[in-house]
Amino acid sequence: MAKKEGYRSRAAYKLKQINTRFHIIRRGDVVVDLGAAPGGWTQVAAELAGNRGTVVGVDLQSISRIDGAVTIRGDIRSEETISAIRQVVGSADVVLSDAAPNLAGDWSYDHARSVDLAEHALACAQKILRPGGNFVVKVFHGDLFAGYLQSVKSLFRNVYSHSPMASRKASAEMYIVAKMFRGDKGATHARNAPDARNASRVPDVPPSLNSRRGDRGGRDGRNSRDNTD
Numbered sequence: 001m002a003k004k005e006g007y008r009s010r011a012a013y014k015l016k017q018i019n020t021r022f023h024i025i026r027r028g029d030v031v032v033d034l035g036a037a038p039g040g041w042t043q044v045a046a047e048l049a050g051n052r053g054t055v056v057g058v059d060l061q062s063i064s065r066i067d068g069a070v071t072i073r074g075d076i077r078s079e080e081t082i083s084a085i086r087q088v089v090g091s092a093d094v095v096l097s098d099a100a101p102n103l104a105g106d107w108s109y110d111h112a113r114s115v116d117l118a119e120h121a122l123a124c125a126q127k128i129l130r131p132g133g134n135f136v137v138k139v140f141h142g143d144l145f146a147g148y149l150q151s152v153k154s155l156f157r158n159v160y161s162h163s164p165m166a167s168r169k170a171s172a173e174m175y176i177v178a179k180m181f182r183g184d185k186g187a188t189h190a191r192n193a194p195d196a197r198n199a200s201r202v203p204d205v206p207p208s209l210n211s212r213r214g215d216r217g218g219r220d221g222r223n224s225r226d227n228t229d
């Protein structure tokens, strides 16, 4: 259905659902989309922000041209990438991150790498969001989720954890929707997230795939479908 309607990914519908429910993107907004390839979210963001808006899609992989959007190829964990984003937008009304690691098949490892990416997305949001801005980030559920959610809560006035209907039923991915960035008055947790030089807190080499097969504890502890705090 996504292709038929002109979207590059099924993920596009998740952002549509999130926006219908939480009103994250408005016309005229400056939106930065992290982990954007192949570009479904960027397409939806460009539609929602309209002609007066500005949308920047960022990914490790190249993204083919999207009407109404600028694309940057880069690692969201790198200062260079953040500078490149800033050169295009200065500051942003909305930061989105659907970034996800390549799955290694080891639940704890994949979860830790997902949280690592989410921490970098939050650090990026802290650097470029205007006060009052909004942030949406994907995180795989697991034992680090609650701590991460707490750090988002310290920086935004209203924070929700949400699992859109468009996510596959068996998926343990969650989206944290955070509204009203407090600006620099927020806590320092995300600011202390590792930068590109010491980003490898999570090792690049996956542990043995056998080590945790069947031990997908994060799923069991998953929150209800949509928790509103």
Ligand SMILES: C[S@@+](CC[C@H](N)C(=O)[O-])C[C@H]1O[C@@H](n2cnc3c(N)ncnc32)[C@H](O)[C@@H]1O
Pocket: 008, 009, 011, 012, 034, 035, 036, 037, 038, 039, 040, 041, 042, 058, 059, 060, 061, 074, 075, 076, 077, 098, 099, 100, 101, 102, 117
């Ligand atoms: C689920 S896909 C995003 C789908 C996208 N939202 C869409 O609608 O088309 C996750 C993306 O995160 C990207 N990614 C993972 N780690 C990244 C990093 N460190 N920097 C930039 N992008 C990253 C991957 O290359 C991949 O394209």
